[in-house]
Amino acid sequence: xxxxxxxxxxxxxxxxxxxxxxxxxxxxxxxxxxxxxxxxxxxxxxxxxxxxxxxxxxxxxxxxxxxxxxxxxxxxxxxxxxxxxxxxxxxxxxxxxxxxxxxxxxxxxxxxxxxxxxxxxxxxxxxxxxxxxxx
Numbered sequence: 001x002x003x004x005x006x007x008x009x010x011x012x013x014x015x016x017x018x019x020x021x022x023x024x025x026x027x028x029x030x031x032x033x034x035x036x037x038x039x040x041x042x043x044x045x046x047x048x049x050x051x052x053x054x055x056x057x058x059x060x061x062x063x064x065x066x067x068x069x070x071x072x073x074x075x076x077x078x079x080x081x082x083x084x085x086x087x088x089x090x091x092x093x094x095x096x097x098x099x100x101x102x103x104x105x106x107x108x109x110x111x112x113x114x115x116x117x118x119x120x121x122x123x124x125x126x127x128x129x130x131x132x133x134x135x
Contacts, residue, residue: 024087025086025087025088026088027061028087028088028089029087029088029089029090030088031058031059031061031117032058032080032088032089032090033088033090034115034116034117035058035090035092035114036090036091036092038092038114038115039092039093039094039095039098039114040092041077041090041091041093042075042077042093044070044071044072044077044093045072045073045074047072047073048071048072048077049070049072050068050070050071051070051122051124052068052081053065053066053067054067054068054069054121054122054125055067055108055109055122056069056078056119056120057118057119057120057121058117058118058120059117059118063080063083063084063087066080066081066082066083066084067079067080067081067084067089068080068081069121069125071124071125073096074095074096075093075094075096076093076094076096076099076125076126077091077092077093078091078092078093078121094112094114094119096128098112099112099126099127099128100128101113101128102126103118105123106120108120108122109121109122109123109125109126110122110123110126110127111126112126
């Protein structure tokens with residue numbers, strides 16, 4: 001291979017990778033924009049249970065260890081860390097009433113259906129309210 005061919009090949013590979021990353025970022029941003037529109041972010045209460053470096057998945061988008069999750073008496077708050085924000089993730093807060101019908105638990109947590117999205121997160125965050133606590 002000549003130097004020109006190597007430069008063209010490397011340029012083509014970098015261009016394809018950049019295009020794929022741009023497409024992935026746009027897709028992820030679209031998903032999180034929808035989630036933030038349906039479940040706008042709220043400030044969490046003072047007694048909220050908070051854990052950093054938690055993993056979530058929204059559909060097939062998996063963000064392992066890149067969210068801070070806080071759970072208070074009314075909402076579960078999801079705040080993306082830097083890497084997830086680079087991919088377009090946004091804050092959103094899910095009311096505990098939306099966690100009524102969890103999907104089957106799995107070894108890394110549990111899942112719930114939020115409109116057209118399947119949200120998977122640690123079990124402690126997605127535990128539904130007991131029937132006696134619902135209003």
